Amino acid sequence: xxxxxxxxxxxxxxxxxxxxxxxxxxxxxxxxxxxxxxxxxxxxxxxxxxxxxxxxxxxxxxxxxxxxxxxxxxxxxxxxxxxxxxxxxxxxxxxxxxxxxxxxxxxxxxxxxxxxxxxxxxxxxxxxxxxxxxxxxxxxxxxxxxxxxxxxxxxxxxxxxxxxxxxxxxxxxxxxxxxxxxxxxxxxxxxxxxxx
Amino acid sequence: xxxxxxxxxxxxxxxxxxxxxxxxxxxxxxxxxxxxxxxxxxxxxxxxxxxxxxxxxxxxxxxxxxxxxxxxxxxxxxxxxxxxxxxxxxxxxxxxxxxxxxxxxxxxxxxxxxxxxxxxxxxxxxxxxxxxxxxxxxxxxxxxxxxxxxxxxxxxxxxxxxxxxxxxxxxxxxxxxxxxxxxxxxxxxxxxxxxx
DNA sequence: CGGCTCATGTAACACGTTACATGATTCC
DNA sequence: GGAATCATGTAACGTGTTACATGAGCCG
Numbered sequence: 439x440x441x442x443x444x445x446x447x448x449x450x451x452x453x454x455x456x457x458x459x460x461x462x463x464x465x466x467x468x469x470x471x472x473x474x475x476x477x478x479x480x481x482x483x484x485x486x487x488x489x490x491x492x493x494x495x496x497x498x499x500x501x502x503x504x505x506x507x508x509x510x511x512x513x514x515x516x517x518x519x520x521x522x523x524x525x526x527x528x529x530x531x532x533x534x535x536x537x538x539x540x541x542x543x544x545x546x547x548x549x550x551x552x553x554x555x556x557x558x559x560x561x562x563x564x565x566x567x568x569x570x571x572x573x574x575x576x577x578x579x580x581x582x583x584x585x586x587x588x589x590x591x592x593x594x595x596x597x598x599x600x601x602x603x604x605x606x607x608x609x610x611x612x613x614x615x616x617x618x619x620x621x622x623x624x625x626x627x628x629x630x631x632x633x634x
Numbered sequence: 635x636x637x638x639x640x641x642x643x644x645x646x647x648x649x650x651x652x653x654x655x656x657x658x659x660x661x662x663x664x665x666x667x668x669x670x671x672x673x674x675x676x677x678x679x680x681x682x683x684x685x686x687x688x689x690x691x692x693x694x695x696x697x698x699x700x701x702x703x704x705x706x707x708x709x710x711x712x713x714x715x716x717x718x719x720x721x722x723x724x725x726x727x728x729x730x731x732x733x734x735x736x737x738x739x740x741x742x743x744x745x746x747x748x749x750x751x752x753x754x755x756x757x758x759x760x761x762x763x764x765x766x767x768x769x770x771x772x773x774x775x776x777x778x779x780x781x782x783x784x785x786x787x788x789x790x791x792x793x794x795x796x797x798x799x800x801x802x803x804x805x806x807x808x809x810x811x812x813x814x815x816x817x818x819x820x821x822x823x824x825x826x827x828x829x830x
Numbered sequence: 831c832g833g834c835t836c837a838t839g840t841a842a843c844a845c846g847t848t849a850c851a852t853g854a855t856t857c858c
Numbered sequence: 859g860g861a862a863t864c865a866t867g868t869a870a871c872g873t874g875t876t877a878c879a880t881g882a883g884c885c886g
Contacts, residue, residue, distance in 0.1 A: 530667065619785075
């Protein structure tokens with residue numbers, strides 16, 4: 439339902455499948471993920487539908503690339519997807535369903551689970567903070583005078599910063615509740631952050 | 635990777651496929667969704683693997699049901715999934731990828747998009763607040779003296795309450811930034827909440 | 831009797847993951 | 859020459875969605 443549209447969005451600038459995979463990793467990896475083996479056939483299909491055009495081009499390093507360009511029809515398909523409004527309530531958050539059933543394992547394990555969650559969110563938060571710091575130092579227009587294309591990217595980044603900061607706090611709150619039960623059964627559990 | 639485990643979790647109490655669908659809608663719909671046509675074959679497969687057992691039972695209304703019960707092996711499989719730690723970085727948030735490319739449509743449309751987002755998050759927040767209010771009024775142990783099974787459910791609920799409250803705020807912030815651009819091009823746009 | 835909810839499924843298709851296959855170029 | 863990276867794909871399998879099929883029991 440969405441990968442083809444994400445590819446159309448990423449192809450505002452022409453790129454090969456391999457390039458697109460890198461772009462995924464650098465930009466949208468916090469809310470979208472795709473394998474190369476998924477990207478290649480998706481691009482081929484979009485070309486067959488006339489939403490993309492491709493040409494062979496030599497590479498700086500390695501074998502020649504197949505560079506895809508968005509057609510007018512491709513751009514309109516993307517705009518239509520965006521104009522249809524947000525795609526909502528399709529999220530699947532496996533870690534929350536796990537938490538929902540976490541009473542099926544012993545409390546000490548529950549605490550380990552929440553620590554792992556907290557550490558991962560904290561790490562993502564640091565990664566995003568770094569991106570924001572670099573951006574701020576490299577672009578004088580940051581954050582209030584950005585052009586439209588950068589503004590929406592910054593809004594996306596802000597949502598990640600706010601979300602992960604909140605999730606870390608929430609994990610701490612949960613750990614407090616779990617640990618108070620641990621203590622009452624005679625055990626004691628360090629609250630130290632795991633190093634990864 | 636996960637639906638079978640979610641079903642095992644939901645089957646702490648025996649139920650039919652149809653019952654489970656109802657349970658999905660009442661409890662985990664905010665972070666997991668499944669169609670009946672996905673649930674039935676998944677249950678059959680779990681039974682074939684010996685993680686569930688089934689028996690026919692009459693229904694209050696309508697035809698007879700196939701009631702599934704978790705086996706010891708099924709419970710261990712669930713505990714193993716939970717003990718392996720949180721399943722992370724598998725999220726796919728379509729609305730954030732849309733936002734990321736939102737500069738491809740006119741600013742007026744961008745504002746409509748964010749209003750729709752905000753309204754949906756606000757609605758989810760109200761739904762969760764209602765659940766919390768009802769719970770608080772029906773259970774004297776709420777929220778600090780809940781048994782383990784309810785504690786993890788409450789932690790899950792809290793994450794939703796905190797998340798959607800934050801997302802509504804974030805949407806308002808984004809709308810402010812988008813509308814300030816709208817005004818500077820001579821248009822004016824009401825900030826009123828849409829009624830659904 | 832007709833329409834609703836209850837109840838269980840199948841079929842066709844789309845989407846996503848893991849493993850495998852192939853070969854060019856670059857760096858050590 | 860061997861390992862790493864660049865580059866494009868296919869195959870098999872698992873997961874998820876939409877549409878369709880079937881029939882029991884209940885309410886008006």
